[in-house]
Amino acid sequence: DGGITQSPKYLFRKEGQNVTLSCEQNLNHDAMYWYRQDPGQGLRLIYYSQIVNDFQKGDIAEGYSVSREKKESFPLTVTSAQKNPTAFYLCASSPPGAKAHYTEAFFGQGTRLTVV
Amino acid sequence: KQEVTQIPAALSVPEGENLVLNCSFTDSAIYNLQWFRQDPGKGLTSLLLIQSSQREQTSGRLNASLDKSSGRSTLYIAASQPGDSATYLCAVFRDDKIIFGKGTRLHILP
Numbered sequence: 001d002g003g004i005t006q007s008p009k010y011l012f013r014k015e016g017q018n019v020t021l022s023c024e025q026n027l028n029h030d031a032m033y034w035y036r037q038d039p040g041q042g043l044r045l046i047y048y049s050q051i052v053n054d055f056q057k058g059d060i061a062e063g064y065s066v067s068r069e070k071k072e073s074f075p076l077t078v079t080s081a082q083k084n085p086t087a088f089y090l091c092a093s094s095p096p097g098a099k100a101h102y103t104e105a106f107f108g109q110g111t112r113l114t115v116v
Numbered sequence: 117k118q119e120v121t122q123i124p125a126a127l128s129v130p131e132g133e134n135l136v137l138n139c140s141f142t143d144s145a146i147y148n149l150q151w152f153r154q155d156p157g158k159g160l161t162s163l164l165l166i167q168s169s170q171r172e173q174t175s176g177r178l179n180a181s182l183d184k185s186s187g188r189s190t191l192y193i194a195a196s197q198p199g200d201s202a203t204y205l206c207a208v209f210r211d212d213k214i215i216f217g218k219g220t221r222l223h224i225l226p
Binding site: 006031033035041043045048050088090092094103106107108110 | 150160165209212218219
């Protein structure tokens, strides 16, 4: 079945550590996104990528880094510079549309990151 | 800057009632609009996608409408059931951006 796989489902980080969240898709989509969701808040965009080896900062990129070495994979690293990383992280992908419009979004099941 | 607002933020209704969730956006030059459902601790599940040339979409008990000129979309749920309890989010697409509302938390009372 085609879809987006995020792993792990739960992740615990000690203060000062970097951790990497995995996102893999087999939908052959060009665009991939990382969002952060906090209780009672909407989704906030961290980073997005429209093509391999290229990515752009979203609204809250500080303390995060990404790579896009393969079309299928868009890992997110939460660095020690991110002071409040406890949140629910969602990865999404989108197929290309005409004239660089993106048409619909598909989501993974999320990773819940907790700082201990 | 495009902003997406969903009203109400939370809603409780008795089982069996029909209900409407609202989504408004400030810039009418959107491409598509998508409605999602999110259960606690889970990812987003797509419910309906309304493409730019369409005015509504239907799936089972769900009907979504889109009026780009007024910057509004509604999600109509008929004959609500306890299993419909979840958070419902709308998202608008423009250029390379996907912008989400904060969602409406729906509770169907048995």
